[in-house]
Amino acid sequence: MCHTELVIEKECANASESMVKQANCMLSRSNRVLEKVDIGCNVVIPIPVVDRGKGDPRNIMAIVNGKSENGYRLATKHGILLGSYSRNQFKPTDSLFLSPSAVSIENLIYFRQAVKLSFICDGQGFLKCGCSGKNRCEQKRCACRKAGQLCNSRYQSNLSCKNK
Template identity: 35%
Template sequence: MCNICNNSKTIEAQQLSAFAGQKRQADQMVAATKKMLPNVDVGECVLINIDKVDRSPGDPQNLITVVTDIKNGVYQVDTVGCIIKSWLNRPDIKKATAGFITLDQINKNKFISVREAVSLESLFKGQGYVKCSCQPSKTQCKSKRCQCFKANMQCNSRCHKSGPCANK
C-alpha cells in the first residue's frame, strides 16, 4: 500500500472515531439531563422562570402554568387567562410543588406571548413602557391615536417632557 493511501485510511478511521466519541458524549449529556429533570405529564402544574427583560421589578419571577400538550419533547403550557404561543423545552419549566391550576380552569380561546401573560398576572400592568409620540399641544392625546390614551394610561415625562398635553 502506498503512503498516501495509508494516510487516507488512517484519517478516515480517526474521523469515524471522533464521530463516535461525539455521539457517545451527546448521549451521556442527554442521560444526565433526564436524570436531573424528571418527566412532566399533561395536566401537571409547572412554573416558567421569567427573564428580567420580560417583567418589571414588581412582577412575579415565575409564571404558574399547566402542561396541556407534549410533542417531540417540547411542552405547550397554558395559564388561567390563555395559551402561551411558544412551546417550551424541559429545562425551561420546573414542576410546581402543588397543583395551583387545573385543566378545568384554562381558557382555550386566546394565544399570547410570555411577556403578555406576565403583564396579565401583574398587579402593575406589566413593564409599563407605553410611550406616545404625539406632538405637544393642548388638544393632543385625547384620541385612540395616542398610545397612552389607548392603553388607558396618562401621558408621562417620557412622552412630552414638560410640554402641554390633555392626557396628563
C-alpha cells in the first residue's frame, strides 16, 4: 500500500508541475506584442473560408497605406480597403509583390469587393450548369455558356456536351 501511495503522490506532483508550465506558456503567448509595420510594407490579409471557393486564393495581397490610432489603412491593386485594420488581422511578408505605384488609391472598396475582384474562378465555387436533353449546352440557358466559360467535365464526363 505504501508503494501505491508514493506513486500517486509523484503523479499528482507531475500533473501540478505540468499545469503550471502550460499556464506560463499560455501567458507568455498572450503577452506577446506584434511588431509594428511601416507604411509601404507588403502584407497579406487572410480570406475567411466562408468567402472563398475551392480554387480561390487564401489571402489578399495589400500594402500598408497609412497608420492612425484606430489601426492601419491597407490598399490593394483594386483600391483602398474601407475601415481600419488592427495588427492581428494581417501578416507582413518579406517579399515585395506589390509596389506603391501598383495600388489604386483612387477607389475606396469593401473587403468583400476586393476578395471578389481577386478571385480566379467564379467566386465561391465553380459553375455547374446541369444541362440535359438534345440541345445540351447549345443555348444561353446553360450557366457556363452564359458566363462565357467551357463546361466542367467533372459533372458531365459521360454526357456529350457541346460546350467542352
